[in-house]
Amino acid sequence: MLAKRKILKVNFRKGKKAEEEDFVAVDKPTNIFVNGNYFVTLMASPRNIRELAIGHLLGQGVINALEDIEHVSIRGKNVNLRTKAEIQLEATKFPKVIPTACGTSEDIIGLLGKSGVLKLAVKFSAENILNAFKSLHSASKVFKKSGGTHAAALFTRDGKLKFCMEDVGRHNAVDKVIGKGLIEGVNFTRSFMISTGRLSADMVIKCARARIPLAASKAAPLESGILAAEMSGLTLVGFVRGSRLNVYTRPRRVKF
Amino acid sequence: MLAKRKILKVNFRKGKKAEEEDFVAVDKPTNIFVNGNYFVTLMASPRNIRELAIGHLLGQGVINALEDIEHVSIRGKNVNLRTKAEIQLEATKFPKVIPTACGTSEDIIGLLGKSGVLKLAVKFSAENILNAFKSLHSASKVFKKSGGTHAAALFTRDGKLKFCMEDVGRHNAVDKVIGKGLIEGVNFTRSFMISTGRLSADMVIKCARARIPLAASKAAPLESGILAAEMSGLTLVGFVRGSRLNVYTRPRRVKF
Structure with a gap:
């Protein structure tokens, strides 16, 4: 942090x-994936990113309770969530929250x-x-x-x-x-x-x-x-x- | 404001x-369109939205100078920009900046x-x-x-x-x-x-x-x-x- x-x-x-x-x-990109699909990148402090992903999905209406989630795995800056029911991510209709720059060196250079x-x-x-x-x-x-x-x-x-x-x-x-x-x-x-x-x-x-x-x-x-x-x-x-x-x-x- | x-x-x-x-x-959504295509929605103070749109497009690498813009028109909360050269918006590759909620009553209710x-x-x-x-x-x-x-x-x-x-x-x-x-x-x-x-x-x-x-x-x-x-x-x-x-x-x- x-x-x-x-x-x-x-x-x-x-x-x-x-x-x-x-x-x-420190601010770093955290990438959230739901059922294998890319959902959003948040510029965040790189701590408690499990909580970040779960809380964010509740606020966005993707899940309604912790029980909707089957599994969470974290690999570096990627959080992968699997939901019990199939979720149509497009159907949630809420825009993605992505700050202007993703903060990684490559993006800045680009x-x-x-x-x-x-x-x-x-x-x-x-x-x-x-x-x-x-x-x-x-x-x-x-x-x-x-x-x-x-x-x-x-x-x-x-x-x-x-x-x-x-x-x-x-x-x-x-x-x-x-x-x-x-x-x-x-x-x-x-x-x-x-x-x-x-x-x-x-x-x-x-x-x-x-x-x-x-x-x-x-x-x-x-x-x-x-x-x-x-x-x-x-x-x-x-x-x-x-x-x-x-x-x-x-x-x-x-x-x- | x-x-x-x-x-x-x-x-x-x-x-x-x-x-x-x-x-x-006051914070309200400003929708930016480039050559007729939706580009981004920014939650912003509803003043100087022409400056907002032009400055934002420079920062995002969509334009490099004012001369790249042919025409700007504003209708309510929508800013429409026409560029001189054709622009492949997908090719800019930069993610859209969209805060979580668009702030309009309908979105909140949704x-x-x-x-x-x-x-x-x-x-x-x-x-x-x-x-x-x-x-x-x-x-x-x-x-x-x-x-x-x-x-x-x-x-x-x-x-x-x-x-x-x-x-x-x-x-x-x-x-x-x-x-x-x-x-x-x-x-x-x-x-x-x-x-x-x-x-x-x-x-x-x-x-x-x-x-x-x-x-x-x-x-x-x-x-x-x-x-x-x-x-x-x-x-x-x-x-x-x-x-x-x-x-x-x-x-x-x-x-x-």
Whole structure:
């Protein structure tokens, strides 16, 4: 459930900069098969995946009780369930829950394939990143009233807010920012993205595909996000809080 | 993006109980079609759905630039995109992003269909719900080290922790708790579920399908979650923080 990662911790106001090891949460694909047929892939913490599969199938209406299951076997990240009665999986009609990226290295490489590794020499100041979160907070109008949304925003290299988008989904907020950037013809390679949501592989891939060189969040990164950032050459910044931030990959793009 | 809801606000320590109107974030399905073919449904805030669709297609590798799109039209919750070149959607190979429940009333009714409306007379004390979150916090070991996970837990009617599960996904944590409950033969109808994640329709439906009468979160509910709770007869509690909580549906099950 936990992996160690080498990170650069920066306490900007106090001028402290330290390279350390810290823990990140691991997220991995769990594939669920029912009676030999592929059912769904969930990005999940790789523990209690038997419980995950059984609970998920109850919620999806595939089973109504534990008695409906004859056998469960686990092989690596695959959970195979056999039901007593025959089940028409198509007949359940409920859509599959599959996050954007499956998190395995091959998938990340596949998804990044067309754009290649970001080799941009642009730099962003830590102060601009810290200030960006203050702007984000005052621009998040729906969050202030409901507490129910995520926000994402794009900033120019010198720290000017281009636009901010809110959405109940952290992925959607990033999609909206990138969509607006495309519509307005923004130069993504000279911009950085900030988000209130955790940075997982799918979030990082969205930025890398748009050729945004730096993504920052006030939340934690997940292990898949760090892997995706390493592979795509993106600078990943997490835990931006007050005057501190953590840099997980490509720290050279951050000026202190 | 915002809807008003009548809620019961309770400040337990101060003995204050007030019925008020408050804002909740709205989440609705956005359906994306590419060249006439259905591509994906995203549960999203219903604003800037043009940006959402365009940004999403870039991240998924369907388009590489705005120029790849010939035309975008929006009809209600449907975004239709026409690309210049022909696109083999199957060839993109990336899985569709579809949250568990599509959030429309019909889907909720369909998903709840088999279990029917919860008509359980069981009651839970506000004090037990507040204390449950303290237990959850001390049981969330991965969160403490990584800041990257959600937790969910099941409690007996008199406030005893049955078990706590952590996962990078808020849905997965609830699935794991329900799966473990099924395996251990727990009486769900005398239990309540608590979660660190926002309560959307899919989260509520998971609990209702397991016949858990009350779900509480320290986070905000989304509008779809309140609708699902109303329809399924579940008691929905949000913003459980310190000695305060908000009850959104079926307040009779909460004792003060």
